[in-house]
Amino acid sequence: MDKKIKRPLPKCGIDYAFQRIGGKYKGRILWRLRAGTLRYGELRKTVTGVTSKMLTQALRELEDDGLISRKVYVEVPPKVEYTLTETGKELLPFLSLLRDWAKEQMLINQVEAMPGRS
Amino acid sequence: MDKKIKRPLPKCGIDYAFQRIGGKYKGRILWRLRAGTLRYGELRKTVTGVTSKMLTQALRELEDDGLISRKVYVEVPPKVEYTLTETGKELLPFLSLLRDWAKEQMLINQVEAMPGRS
DNA sequence: CGGGATCCACTACGATACTG
DNA sequence: CAGTATCGTAGTGGATCCCG
Numbered sequence: 001m002d003k004k005i006k007r008p009l010p011k012c013g014i015d016y017a018f019q020r021i022g023g024k025y026k027g028r029i030l031w032r033l034r035a036g037t038l039r040y041g042e043l044r045k046t047v048t049g050v051t052s053k054m055l056t057q058a059l060r061e062l063e064d065d066g067l068i069s070r071k072v073y074v075e076v077p078p079k080v081e082y083t084l085t086e087t088g089k090e091l092l093p094f095l096s097l098l099r100d101w102a103k104e105q106m107l108i109n110q111v112e113a114m115p116g117r118s
Numbered sequence: 119m120d121k122k123i124k125r126p127l128p129k130c131g132i133d134y135a136f137q138r139i140g141g142k143y144k145g146r147i148l149w150r151l152r153a154g155t156l157r158y159g160e161l162r163k164t165v166t167g168v169t170s171k172m173l174t175q176a177l178r179e180l181e182d183d184g185l186i187s188r189k190v191y192v193e194v195p196p197k198v199e200y201t202l203t204e205t206g207k208e209l210l211p212f213l214s215l216l217r218d219w220a221k222e223q224m225l226i227n228q229v230e231a232m233p234g235r236s
Numbered sequence: 237c238g239g240g241a242t243c244c245a246c247t248a249c250g251a252t253a254c255t256g
Numbered sequence: 257c258a259g260t261a262t263c264g265t266a267g268t269g270g271a272t273c274c275c276g
Binding site for chain 2: 238240
């Protein structure tokens with residue numbers, strides 16, 4: 001109990017941000033939600049490699065930090081939808097640019113790894 | 119030996135980027151280098167809380183990924199300078215935006231944590 | 237001064253099983 | 257369907273000592 005006492009609130013903004021969107025899956029979760037609402041099961045399929053435990057944990061932290069909202073439909077079978085909050089959406093331009101940068105780097109590294117290519 | 123086989127090169131750009139600039143100190147290291155060259159000891163002082171082991175490790179990875187350059191002056195006492203590469207500099211706008219976002223969030227969370235404040 | 241080497245703690249992460 | 261519980265692993269980070 002009292003699971004709330006986590007992540008010690010750093011003074012540095014860069015640090016603060018990385019604690020919120022860092023980790024193994026949070027970036028990809030946010031990115032997948034850019035187009036709109038997704039259900040838990042849909043996230044599990046599109047965020048490849050994630051286990052239900054890690055997905056749940058990441059989603060809970062993102063929710064606690066106000067980056068996504070969680071809507072539960074009380075029905076059978078259960079249905080839970082996740083959506084970016086306004087605060088979460090503010091991160092999209094950042095993620096988009098970061099992704100462009102990464103794409104470029106991945107290409108360069110690929111070329112460098114090719115033998116016999118000048 | 120063969121320490122190079124690390125970080126399995128993800129297909130997703132977001133993942134790729136976070137593996138490069140994620141971790142506990144990389145973000146702050148890059149951010150500190152935004153103003154220009156810094157020596158190893160200067161980084162140790164300004165990146166608060168970092169140990170020499172972790173600083174060295176982070177700097178090596180950043181160097182391997184082409185985000186910073188390392189210049190060794192062969193003299194006594196030794197002197198090593200670290201500088202952002204062009205690729206590394208490309209990340210500065212993102213880090214800057216991320217930091218602005220974080221600053222805002224930190225303020226909001228601070229207000230929410232204040233009792234008796236409307 | 238700028239590290240490397242070693243040992244150890246912690247926790248992030250993963251596999252599996254189970255549930256309302 | 258959307259989780260929770262439990263256990264085990266692996267990687268990350270820290271303390272300390274040593275070196276050119």
